């Protein structure tokens with residue numbers, strides 16, 4: 001795996017431990033440096049993030065399948081949380097809520113296939129967060 005040489009833009013010191021990171025702090029002058037992910041960094045990061053949320057994703061899939069027959073709107077909520085986590089693994093965002101513009105068209109299509117309608121979190125007065133996903137699974 002090729003290593004990158006990243007330097008602090010303020011003091012010019014080499015930054016260490018930047019592999020797979022999106023933000024580094026210079027150990028000399030404390031400057032915060034936003035890093036652009038190389039393709040290999042992006043792949044590594046996506047796998048790390050997937051490992052982080054995989055158990056939640058499995059649980060959401062089980063709940064989705066179990067509720068599909070009895071409560072399709074509930075099933076859609078599990079699918080929504082799943083969709084946000086999938087998008088989260090491949091996009092660098094601070095909060096899940098930032099993925100809404102990407103998630104909503106996918107959810108509308110899923111709802112159409114399930115012959116129901118999708119109301120986006122913003123229109124429900126809600127926000128999808130890791131806490132809301134955990135609450136859904138509790």
Ligand SMILES: [Zn+2]
Nearest residue numbers: 008011026029
């Ligand atoms: Zn520095």
